[in-house]
Amino acid sequence: MADIVTPPVSPNGRKRLDFDQIKKTVIDSQIWRSIFRGGVWKDTPRDRAAHIIGNVWLHLHPVKVRKRAIEWTYTWGLGGISFMLFLILTLTGVLLMFYYRPTIDLAYRDMKDLEFAVTLGKLMRNAHRWSAQAMVVFVILHMMRVFLTAAYKKPREFNWGVGVLLLTFTLFLSFTGYLLPWDQLAIWAVTVGTNMAGASPFLGNEGPFGSLMGMRINNDIRFTLLGGTTVGENTLLRFYVLHCVAVPLLVGVLLILHFWRIRKDSFSAAPRDPNEEKVEVWPNLIVREYMAAAGCVLVILLWSVLQNAPLEVVANPNVTPNPSKAPWYFVGLQELLVYFDPWIAGVVIPTVIIIGLMAIPYLDEDPRGVGYYSIRERPFANTLFLLGIAMWFILIFIGYFCRGPNYQWYWPWESWLKVKAPPPPTWSLPMWAGGLLLLAYFGLGLVAPKLIQKDINWKKAFLWCGAALTGFSLICLFQGITWDRLPWLYFFGFAYFLFGFLVPQRYIRTLSWTRYIVTMSLVLMMMGVLLKMGLRLGFDIKYVFTLPQFSLNI
């Protein structure tokens, strides 16, 4: 390549180190060549392609990608960052395993050793902890990006499903890892989390039909998960194995599948027009991937230096901290326990969320919007999805920041040292009224938007809704319901009217009946959760519909 190499000579005549020459010698050596396939590097398009194809780590990339795909503002590198975090977690996790023994006598002591006696042990633990939490966030962000650019649509439906599974497993990995330090934070978060499993229908001892199936605390699904009746030695071992071996293996397999499908489904940024310009992956994409990964490592490292992972006193199964909360990404679910019977909040709702997410690509038959951000072309899909995500985080916010001792409502600025009067007594609707209300909500809510054929004038609709709410609030005032509760009514009333009626009415009534019914049911359930929160927080309604024989409390 460089035939005329003039050895650089410094002004005073001494020979300087020639880096280009060294690089050439190294690259052309037999050792280097045996490791990296391909002939002499000439930096031609062919070379760059060969670099991708001939490298086991890079060959999941195509040779060329559309120019839009490498723009930061398209993918934001979110998937890549999630994967990088997974790699950091694997690395730090393996290192931590060298100093950690999963028994209740030793686990906590080993955490102390990591903190005080192991070189860089504290940094490893911090990095592991913060990466895990960051990964939960980034996987969710990645999912949002994919949704907003409609990248789940044909032919990527299946890969979206794999992605949802990966999200679930990310949460599960975080959850199983939460127990391992064996401090008070760990066992009580896990106790709260696993108690929900005890409320599963049929399989849990506290769930509906549980006792019918002969479920007790020592033979139900929670018992299987814990390997005992309480969080103990077996639980620690089980969670350790799940956390370190079983789930990572599963995630690895799913990741391979995920990447392979990305590659086969023509990589990211689906074409807007067939003749779009393409650029070479090496170096254009690879260098950006490197940037994202490096940035990610930098932030995690910095964060781990500045902020220590929490470690409280050693676990004591006899002493419950007040309040005891699940890990933050599950606090949303815990908060739902306030509004619904445990098996609905802890089992039905998560299942519906996971299945609902996986079903999205099969429900959305609108071909528009693939490969670019467009709220205008897909207002229904985008707003509803974002509303769902927002609700999840609002629930987390409430559970994490607004709940104090005895899980009572404390505003974030209020001191927990102040004793609060218990909340006013709650009441439930009579069964017939609740049943009618539920029937009307789901029956009318399902059918009405589809049947109204004429497009509704939004301005008028809002006026009507406002008038109705004002009228209702006047009635409320006369019934002795105080002013401070009315904002709830307005907020939830409007939210339902907009997202549960107007938006579906306008945008999805053209769907086929099957798709329409399934979509609408999901929308109504989501809005229902919101409405129920409003009823509880604003009007102290414990349950709208209750059938105690089956623990069916909604």
Add this chain to the structure above:
Amino acid sequence: MSEPTTPTSQPIPVPASKSVPANAAMTRRNFLWLGWSALVVFFTASAAATARFFFPNVIYEPSQKFNAGPAKDYPMGVSLKWQNEQRVWIERNEKGFTVFWARCTHLGCTPNWFADQNRFRCPCHGSNFNIEGDVIAGPAPKPLYRCAVEIASTGDLIIDKAILENRPGFRDKSPFFAQYQATV
């Protein structure tokens, strides 16, 4: 399962050029069926076995079931005999026995029994429970749990803390209530 194979079991004219016996196709198909079903059954069975595998047959926890001694030795009212050891209270009335799990449903402290006030009072956060275990004051969200109790043929009380109930209508019946009338 044999349905799909039935048509083939009838004699089908086979081209004479093939030297295979007439029922060979049938046997092969049958065999295939058998093979596939064996595989499916194997997978189902191993899945079930794996699920079963995750239920420990022995656990190193104190037994949930214990013998609380002869029923006739218990006086009327609430006995605190097993409070420290097994964390239960045994209540006897004219009709029989009820056993409460001595764990406040609020934060798991152990309440105390106040006979003069006929109530359990939790020292931690002031929850009060009446003799039915229902909350009459304080922050506890649920009534006290009752344990399953039976009177063995020997006349001993056998208490199982694994089986708990606190819903009215369920908790007053067997196995959470053991009928017992003192024989004079």
Add this chain to the structure above:
Amino acid sequence: MSLRKLFNFFNLSILLVFLIAFWIDYHREWKIYQRAYYQKTADSLGKKLATLSDPEQKKALKTQIKFWRKHPLEIKQIIAKDLGRVDRCITCHVAMDEFTNPSLTSDIPENPYKAHPDLAVLVKNHPLQKYGCTTCHAGQGLSTTLEEAHYKVTEGHTVVWEEPILKQPYIQASCAKCHADFEKLRGAEMAALGKDLFQKHGCIGCHQLKGVGGVISVDLGDIADKPLARIAPHNFEEAGVPHDKYSVQSWIEAHLTKDPMDFVSNDPLGKFNAEPIAPSGMPPYYKELKEKEAKALTTYLLSLSNKSIPKDYYVYASPKPEPNFNNAVEHGKYVFNKYGCQGCHGMDAKLGRRNFNALGPGQDSSKPWEIEEMAKGQEPTLVDVVGTYTRGELKKKIQDGVPASSLAKFNPDGPIPPLYMPSWREKIKGQELEDLVSYLLSIAKKQESW
């Protein structure tokens, strides 16, 4: 920024942050202390060097100085296997490491370099390798920073360590944990005084010790093990305990130096609960106890634990024989004190304790919901009323007790008064009961006869 610049920036920053991390990891807090110890040791040898004249000795001392100056830094720990402790305290308190400093003496008077006090008794009888440090001193033996090892409070809502380091005189509780005969022990005087006061003030009348005693309040038999999570932070706040002092020790001491009525959870007006809950019935001992006495009592109570101690480490004491009395009244007085009757009835039965919402003298019945009025509730003074009973009535009263629900309330809708007379049928029997009644009747104020 171009990608190349970004590339350089990221790589450099990662290296930098990693180096910082390593630097922080390398410069652990304990190293500062340990290095300072070695330097101080070398310095004091250096002073000695100036006084020496013999070149042989000088040379030997110089080698020694060099040895200390170049002493490698390491985490030192004691593994006390029987007691299940791993203590790294000697990492900083190097003078107490018998391998670095076999004499265990130190010229440096300040912490953490000073020597253990009273080596001849304390350390000789409790070999460090066998007992570790936290067995007596409490604290977190595995930690190697000052804050984490001694005490720690999170900035949030909970206190982190259950066992903050014990200082004098509270550390005497550790003596009393194993030495059942600690009253005779030199150095455990405060614990002994505490035990004495516990008996003298009749604490046992309301508080049981492992099942022995009155049942009005909690059993104190394992009070030292009380988990902090069982004490609501707002109770500490109301007791005026500063945030970094939340511990069982300060909780106990608050009961003795402040009025428990002010800070133990209560709800006399029924604001937070379905029905009113009276404040603590504990008498205001802060009026009777001196500061030293409160400390002594706290020390004694901190020794009451249920944690098992290996048999070999326990020092038994023979139980005190019951004193003999040939006078029924004197024996009765002994019984009165033995069962803690004076806890509620006062020394020599001369004091009627306050009892929230009980009907007492001087209450303004027009203000039934005033907390101050309800707080004026009082028990009758025993010496005044005992004369109105016959011997049989008195006996029956002691045996049956007076249930709280049958006490006359000042405010009928207010809380049930916290103090009441428990039934002593199972506890005070036979001669003890007879003599107790004799004693009570002997001190009764004579009724005016008209």
